[in-house]
Amino acid sequence: MHVTLPDGKQLDLPDGATGLDAATAIGPRLAMATAAVKVDGTLQDLRLPLPNGARLEIVRVGDAEALPVLRHSTAHVLAEAARHLYPGVKITIGPPIDNGFYYDFLFAEPISEDDLVRLEDEMRRILKTEHAYTRAEVSRDAARERFVAEQEPFKVELIDDLPADEAITFYTQDDFTDLCRGPHLQSTKPIKAFRLTSLAGSYWRGDATRPQLTRVYGTAFWSQAELDEHLHRIEEAKRRDHRRLGPQLGLFQFHDESPGAPFWLPDGLTVWNELYGHWRRENRRRGYREVRTPIMYDASLWKTSGHWDKYRENMYTLQVDDQDYALKPMNCPAHCLIFGSERRSYRDLPLRMNEAGLCHRNEMQGVLHGLMRVRSFTQDDAHLFITPDQILDEVIGVMDFATSLYELFEMEFRLELSTRPPVRVGDDAIWDRAEQALQTALEKRGVPFVVNEGDGAFYGPKIDAHLIDALGRSWQCGTFQLDFNLPERFDLAYTGADDHEHRPVMIHRAMLGSFERFIGILIEHYAGDLPLWLAPTQALVLPIADRHVANAEQAAAALEDAGLRSGVDRRTESIGKKIAEAEARKVPVMLVVGDREAEQGTVSVRRRGRRDLGSQPLAEVVGWMTEEMRAKKVAG
RNA sequence: GCCGGUGUAGCUCAGCUGGAAGAGCGCCCGCCUUGUAAGCGGGGGGUCGCGGGUUCGAGUCCCGCCGCCGGCUCCA
Secondary structure: OEEEOOOOOEEEOOOOOEHHHHHHHHOHHHHHHEEEEEEOOEEEOOOOEOOOOOEEEEEEOOOHHHHHHHHHHHHHHHHHHHHHHOOOOEEOOOOEEOOEEEEEEEOOOOOOHHHHHHHHHHHHHHHOOOOEOEEEEEOHHHHHHHHHHOOOHHHHHHHHHOOOOOOEEEEEEOOEEEEOOOOOOOEOOOOOEEEEEEEEEEEHHHOOOOOEEEEEEEEEEOOHHHHHHHHHHHHHHHHHOHHHHHHHOOOEEOOOOOOOOOEEOHHHHHHHHHHHHHHHHHHHHOOOEEOOOOOEEEHHHHHHHOHHHHOHHHOOEEEEOOEEEEEOOOOHHHHHHHHHOOOEEHHHOOEEEEEEEEEEOOOOHHHOEOOOEOOEEEEEEEEEEEOHHHHHHHHHHHHHHHHHHHHHOOOOEEEEEEOOOOOOOOOHHHHHHHHHHHHHHHHHHOOOEEEEOOOOEOOEOEEEEEEEOOOOOEEEEEEEEEEOOHHHHOOOOEEOOOOOEEOOEEEEEEEEEEHHHHHHHHHHHOOOOOOOOOOOOOEEEEEOOHHHHHHHHHHHHHHHHOOOOEEEOOOOOOHHHHHHHHHHOOOOEEEEEOHHHHHHOEEEEEEOOOOEEEEEEHHHHHHHHHHHHHOOOOOO
């Protein structure tokens, strides 16, 4: 048999040769450094036989591509350490994840963060000796027998649930054997730079009705330097955390008296209003008409919409005069009422209705997270009432709108398409059409996306857009959902060209997700250094000495007249201190005025994060600031 | 909601095995009148998250509740 190497050369090998055999044939040093192999582009264990004619690539120790292998192997050492230290612990699964790995255990007694140190020490002790990872294919009965004997019920359950045709493999290092698909390193030797980072609860198979496990998170890198850099990056990212920056910059705050509900302070509300202004102008430009609907409704509305049955635990309900009411968790039923309030013609469609709608959802206490997940938030919502023929054009329009917003802020996003679930409403013809439209819209944008088969809502397929926070956590912001259900429930109709009544299709659309969440992402994205057009104070005038205050106030007044948010630092402090504090407040433009400037009729310009840029007439400053604001530039 | 952690001055934090609540920054007052990242001196400020308990004595130990942090689950 033969395989093809990345340089195009063919390598002849005996039948049944493994990845490691191939590496050995190339050179013994390469064989020693092999972590895994890529067969036709997919990562595979180096112990597996190679298929004839495959494209083969050796992935070496030190390659970023093999990091998941290193981390997975490290997770096994963690499990071994846990077995040594806590006899009777039940092991479950321990996969590599984006920035590390975890292993879920069921401990007889709860463990705390102090135990992470003990576990790490035991791992280091194990790693003092090099242990080979050996792979063994075993029969289902033998595998089952082993874990029954070891009293590992979770492993037994995993084996029982494996498809009948799937081979069962064990990996062993030292005295520890785990049910595992692999791939793994040749030995523990490359495991040097690792750290157990945190402890968390998790549910067996993500099911809250099953036993709660203890998850130990860790990470591993090929070198200590890379590990240190990673840990350092996390520390840096914490500085960008909007929950720290927001209160520090006086943007918003939280109070115990209303958990999960942000209080917007004057500077934060300025950011909010600028964002809202941009959003509503863009909506109008793209043919949306803005509405505003109540936040409290009679329960009958939620019975019509289906929320009363399906979503009630998440809603705030209340009784007024013996009537059931609820605060709205979504705006769609309100918009359906508006649509249904008059006879609609096909000539009225698409009818695009947008609302910055204040919604309340009773989120579980443990999931609240700064501005990212709150109980009271303002969705940048819209509903498009359309004919089935308009699905494609409107989906393209919505995608275009949303991506233009993300691009304005130079933010990266990830798109996901969710298709029909097994249980659903609407006939297959319209699902075909809808899924096709979403896919076409995605392809037209030319951006990569992942497909989550069967993950759509029962009422229609959707596209979700995720943005990433400072710590790499992903938050769903954009969501574009087709809906065949609500128009039915609200008995919505339009008169077609044929003079018959037809059912419209609805598109639910949020792009920012909510103003709260998006501003949270913005703060982290810019590390608080908001672009000029969003900055609460755009220019701060800094008098050198008290005698320059009047001059400074004139300058600030002129800036205000030009529509620029400005202020004066009137305190009797050194200019160095005033600058230091303006920098800390993230003010984009600092204008210094002293004797020289008074004489010349200028101001000295300093931009955030930069040095003295020299003096200019104030009119010139107003000119470029106005232009920068109009163009919504992200950096000056 | 669940698991683990955590809560001390406006902020960041120290406070050992229970024995008179502290520091730096901010704030207030005074001096300095200042040229591009923090001038000097003085002063005020705390029901130690809340409620019980143990103790001669609790910031410290125990129990309950609340908030926050890291996750699980869910979602904008």
